[in-house]
Amino acid sequence: xxxxxxxxxxxxxxxxxxxxxxxxxxxxxxxxxxxxxxxxxxxxxxxxxxxxxxxxxxxxxxxxxxxxxxxxxxxxxxxxxxxxxxxxxxxxxxxxxxxxxxxxxxxxxxxxxxxxxxxxxxxxxxxxxxxxxxxxxxxxxxxxxxxxxxxxxxxxxxxxxxxxxxxxxxxxxxxxxxxxxxxxxxxxxxxxxxxxxxxxxxxxxxxxxxxxxxxxxxxxxxxxxxxxxxxxxxxxxxxxxxxxxxxxxxxxxxxxxxxxxxxxxxxxxxxxxxxxxxxxxxxxxxxxxxxxxxxxxxxxxxxxxxxxxxxxxxxxxxxxxxxxxxxxxxxxxxxxxxxxxxxxxxxxxxxxxxxxxxx
Amino acid sequence: xxxxxxxxxxxxxxxxxxxxxxxxxxxxxxxxxxxxxxxxxxxxxxxxxxxxxxxxxxxxxxxxxxxxxxxxxxxxxxxxxxxxxxxxxxxxxxxxxxxxxxxxxxxxxxxxxxxxxxxxxxxxxxxxxxxxxxxxxxxxxxxxxxxxxxxxxxxxxxxxxxxxxxxxxxxxxxxxxxxxxxxxxxxxxxxxxxxxxxxxxxxxxxxxxxxxxxxxxxxxxxxxxxxxxxxxxxxxxxxxxxxxxxxxxxxxxxxxxxxxxxxxxxxxxxxxxxxxxxxxxxxxxxxxxxxxxxxxxxxxxxxxxxxxxxxxxxxxxxxxxxxxxxxxxxxxxxxxxxxxxxxxxxxxxxxxxxxxxxx
DNA sequence: AACGTTGTGTACATCGTTGTAAAGAGGCAA
DNA sequence: TTGCCTCTTTACAACGATGTACACAACGTT
Numbered sequence: 001x002x003x004x005x006x007x008x009x010x011x012x013x014x015x016x017x018x019x020x021x022x023x024x025x026x027x028x029x030x031x032x033x034x035x036x037x038x039x040x041x042x043x044x045x046x047x048x049x050x051x052x053x054x055x056x057x058x059x060x061x062x063x064x065x066x067x068x069x070x071x072x073x074x075x076x077x078x079x080x081x082x083x084x085x086x087x088x089x090x091x092x093x094x095x096x097x098x099x100x101x102x103x104x105x106x107x108x109x110x111x112x113x114x115x116x117x118x119x120x121x122x123x124x125x126x127x128x129x130x131x132x133x134x135x136x137x138x139x140x141x142x143x144x145x146x147x148x149x150x151x152x153x154x155x156x157x158x159x160x161x162x163x164x165x166x167x168x169x170x171x172x173x174x175x176x177x178x179x180x181x182x183x184x185x186x187x188x189x190x191x192x193x194x195x196x197x198x199x200x201x202x203x204x205x206x207x208x209x210x211x212x213x214x215x216x217x218x219x220x221x222x223x224x225x226x227x228x229x230x231x232x233x234x235x236x237x238x239x240x241x242x243x244x245x246x247x248x249x250x251x252x253x254x255x256x257x258x259x260x261x262x263x264x265x266x267x268x269x270x271x272x273x274x275x276x277x278x279x280x281x282x283x284x285x286x287x288x289x290x291x292x293x294x295x296x297x298x299x300x301x302x303x304x305x306x307x308x309x310x311x312x313x314x315x316x317x318x319x320x321x322x323x324x325x326x327x328x329x330x331x332x333x334x335x336x337x338x339x340x341x342x343x344x345x346x347x348x349x350x351x352x353x354x355x356x357x358x359x
Numbered sequence: 360x361x362x363x364x365x366x367x368x369x370x371x372x373x374x375x376x377x378x379x380x381x382x383x384x385x386x387x388x389x390x391x392x393x394x395x396x397x398x399x400x401x402x403x404x405x406x407x408x409x410x411x412x413x414x415x416x417x418x419x420x421x422x423x424x425x426x427x428x429x430x431x432x433x434x435x436x437x438x439x440x441x442x443x444x445x446x447x448x449x450x451x452x453x454x455x456x457x458x459x460x461x462x463x464x465x466x467x468x469x470x471x472x473x474x475x476x477x478x479x480x481x482x483x484x485x486x487x488x489x490x491x492x493x494x495x496x497x498x499x500x501x502x503x504x505x506x507x508x509x510x511x512x513x514x515x516x517x518x519x520x521x522x523x524x525x526x527x528x529x530x531x532x533x534x535x536x537x538x539x540x541x542x543x544x545x546x547x548x549x550x551x552x553x554x555x556x557x558x559x560x561x562x563x564x565x566x567x568x569x570x571x572x573x574x575x576x577x578x579x580x581x582x583x584x585x586x587x588x589x590x591x592x593x594x595x596x597x598x599x600x601x602x603x604x605x606x607x608x609x610x611x612x613x614x615x616x617x618x619x620x621x622x623x624x625x626x627x628x629x630x631x632x633x634x635x636x637x638x639x640x641x642x643x644x645x646x647x648x649x650x651x652x653x654x655x656x657x658x659x660x661x662x663x664x665x666x667x668x669x670x671x672x673x674x675x676x677x678x679x680x681x682x683x684x685x686x687x688x689x690x691x692x693x694x695x696x697x698x699x700x701x702x703x704x705x706x707x708x709x710x711x712x713x714x715x716x717x718x
Numbered sequence: 719a720a721c722g723t724t725g726t727g728t729a730c731a732t733c734g735t736t737g738t739a740a741a742g743a744g745g746c747a748a
Numbered sequence: 749t750t751g752c753c754t755c756t757t758t759a760c761a762a763c764g765a766t767g768t769a770c771a772c773a774a775c776g777t778t
Contacts (some may be wrong), residue, residue, distance in 0.1 A: 027499070027521065029734055040758045045736060053756055070520045074499040076444065077734035079435040080763050096464030098457065105455030108481045120479040122467045140386065140433040161429045162386065188551075248666040282664045303455075304663055306608040307640045388764055397729045404766060412726055436764035439733050742760070748768075
């Protein structure tokens with residue numbers, strides 16, 4: 001084994017475990033390359049960074065040395081010196097949830113074109129975790145943060161002490177100076193409900209309410225109520241089922257409750273697709289036909305909805321656009337931390353599939 | 360705005376954009392805390408790292424300064440000095456695919472207990488990307504790598520020059536010294552196929568073959584053939600449908616092909632759940648009943664399969680165990696890079712649901 | 719009083735990289 | 749030859765944190 005690099009230290013280094021092969025080959029540094037190529041460290045650095053004024057011969061010499069030693073720049077050192085890591089953190093409640101997984105995929109993809117690597121955090125909707133993430137527990141490690149908050153409050157944002165560029169996904173929590181990417185949740189919910197009304201349904205249930213918590217659920221409920229009112233339909237509290245989480249099982253359970261009603265619903269607007277798929281599962285296995293007996297619409301347009309039976313109608317947020325806007329805002333803020341905080345609104349569209357097919 | 364920290368530089372720093380508020384508050388460093396507390400940097404460091412021999416008074420003084428300045432250690436600097444980042448990279452083909460999303464969720468979760476943060480990479484099954492990841496494009500940034508390879512070859516691994524600890528998920532590619540977490544794919548495929556045979560099915564199709572590529576697909580095909588042979592059933596090439604990718608649409612398309620056969624299959628073993636859900640979609644929308652006409656079994660046990668209609672039978676890899684084994688192996692290798700490479704085999708179980716319910 | 723001991727705190731060097739300033743190496747004109 | 753350019757390379761300091769070695773207390777012991 002050839003030991004490359006100037007690994008001498010004062011005394012014995014406790015990190016060098018026992019055993020002749022115990023220590024990892026730590027890799028070559030600029031200094032090693034410089035030594036081998038017979039130039040200064042800075043020249044090597046210049047070659048690596050494509051500094052224009054390096055003669056072809058010098059460049060070649062250095063390149064050869066780099067290849068020989070298999071040199072790779074140390075990002076930590078670079079960061080320490082330069083202040084940028086090329087890392088961006090994305091914090092979502094659950095990476096396992098289809099919507100967040102699909103969104104993450106797009107963001108990771110697009111971040112690459114910005115030269116960023118994405119570090120994914122999972123908050124599990126835990127307020128403390130979310131706060132920690134926003135507070136920069138990853139201190140100095142990332143150039144920016146994209147957070148999809150579930151329980152983060154306005155004060156949490158306002159009391160933020162670190163200044164790591166932050167972009168929030170979701171509703172505008174506060175007047176605090178933070179960039180946002182939102183969707184018009186009220187309009188979307190209205191569109192979904194109106195779509196069900198257009199089918200001639202009149203007992204329209206909603207699944208996914210989260211009473212007492214301001215946030216997405218509240219806005220979607222608002223849109224639902226608006227649509228009912230405009231259509232002259234009564235708002236029945238009993239038709240609104242809560243869901244603590246937005247998993248399939250929660251949708252299934254909520255639907256089961258709704259089926260206990262004296263007067264069953266003939267349509268359901270679920271606040272997301274997984275709730276809807278869970279609800280459909282309950283409907284079908286309890287003998288109802290979808291959409292004939294009960295029409296169902298969800299929200300998120302996860303891939304799954306296009307292949308379920310029946311396929312799922314949904315409010316489709318433009319994920320590519322969300323990613324684009326979020327990364328754009330982040331880039332802008334990283335470049336200019338004093339920029340005026342902006343709110344970007346992404347599109348949505350209604351995709352009508354079998355679960356709300358006309359009769 | 361209060362400027363903390365010793366931000367003087369030689370000349371003008373090009374990073375300090377124009378405008379009085381243009382520069383971000385970069386945060387306090389050890390030096391700043393030390394200055395405020397009236398102690399040396401090292402003492403502050405000692406407090407931060409819970410070094411025992413610090414008098415309560417000194418500690419309190421330092422703590423106060425830390426809080427006042429809202430000090431956060433700079434991980435890059437710490438890493439540069441100490442060699443550990445606390446970061447672990449997870450490279451998967453697609454984070455949006457349910458299986459990988461769910462696996463990532465578990466890994467992220469468990470990594471936290473190891474004190475690691477997970478950085479997620481997406482390779483899209485691109486060989487060059489996978490190689491780059493394994494080669495340590497994130498050079499020096501992560502303490503270890505967990506890679507779920509799709510196209511990585513044995514040579515790629517053998518020719519690896521960096522020594523970043525690496526754990527592979529999936530088949531043993533090579534005799535090269537790499538830690539693996541595998542599943543007995545042949546046994547699993549055999550179990551799935553035997554399950555279908557037990558139902559009395561005899562024309563059993565397979566979806567997801569990838570001819571010419573050694574890997575998971577080949578092993579699952581092998582198990583499928585073993586089961587057929589043991590049951591005395593013929594192996595019909597026409598019943599094996601390829602799938603370049605493992606998405607729902609691929610399963611749907613493959614099933615469409617199989618339905619064109621003179622003699623239709625009465626069961627299908629899909630090499631993963633999304634293929635299976637796509638196949639079921641095709642079956643139902645073309646009038647076949649599942650499982651009555653065609654029984655279907657998948658592989659992965661994604662959450663979705665429990666809530667689809669019919670719910671999906673599947674070979675369920677023990678994801679928690681996979682995560683545990685992978686992180687365990689990684690930890691072991693990080694601690695001792697000379698350790699004997701090990702292959703850990705995770706359990707699987709067969710979950711029979713409606714899609715293969717007895718008649 | 720001189721000597722260890724043990725407990726606390728400090729000075730310094732160092733990790734790998736890059737911005738700045740300045741030193742060489744050439745050429746060309748005076 | 750000298751002076752003044754331009755092009756190329758180098759030396760150095762600094763980013764922030766920490767391991768090592770040492771300084772300096774305040775003890776109790778000889």
